[in-house]
Amino acid sequence: MAVDILEEEDVTIGLPALQGSLVIPSGARGIVIFAHGSGSSRLSPRNRYVADVLNENRYATLLFDLLTEAEASDRRNVFDISLLARRVQMAVNWTLEEPKTADLTLGLFGASTGAAAALVAAAALGPAISAVVSRGGRPDLAKEALGGVTAPTLLIVGGDDIGVIELNEFAARHMTCTRKLQIVPGAGHLFEEPGTLDRVIALSISWYDQYLT
Structure with missing residues (x-):
């Protein structure tokens, strides 16, 4: 699918100067901010692949590093959900204040x-x-915040990701917003099996089409 890219640039978000990659396709229908998983970054091949397909479907994307290089070297920060959540809020606030993206409806895409x-x-x-x-x-690590989420939430889990399925079921039970748990058969935790990541993308686009545009 050929879509014109209106903007594509590296950006710096707030303090402590988080590095990000912003892509805005022509006629963008919304923007998706990515929150990568433990030990990953804005350069995650899986998330960049998801972002590319979202761009093709006219969604702007912002991938950014939740931690600086120095912060990421301390493994405790990688699992500090409160710290990571503040960084996601920082990116959201940056997006709302940036003239290029301020008018776009906002979605989040989180992994791990x-x-x-x-x-x-x-x-x-x-x-x-x-x-x-x-x-x-x-999502279970969001703990008491689960009941405060108002945005429609799609939880996608691999069918072979034993243990994580149950944690997502737990989270879904503690949420009061519109939510759906979708299991992808034959997929492991990283969705590396043939066709499984494409299934994730199709499910995500359908969700954003319904609630983001």
Whole structure:
């Protein structure tokens, strides 16, 4: 699918100067901010692939590093959900204040621990967030924030991701917003099996089409 790209640039978000990659296709229908998982970054091949297909479907995307290089070297920060959630909020606020993106409806896409951070941020930001998607996430780590999420939330889990399925079921039970748990048969935690990541993308686009545009 050929879509013209209106803007594509590296950006710096707030302090401590988080590095990000912003892509805005022509006629963008909304923007999706990515919150990557533990030990990953804005350069995650899986998230960049998801972002490319979202761009082709006229969704703007912002991938950014939740931690600086120095912060990421301390493994405790990688699992500090409160810290990561504050960084997601920082990116959302930057997007709302940036003239190029201020008028676009906002969605979040979280993976692994980034999914918990996205949900905590969504609970804090309320109506500023229109939709959330979690890929192989740990939404259970959002804990008491789960009940405060108002944005429609899609939880996608691999059928072979034993243990994480149950954690997502737990999270769904503690949420009061519109939510759906979608299991992708034959997929592991990282959705590396043939066709499984494409299924994640199709489910995500359908969710954003319904709630983000």
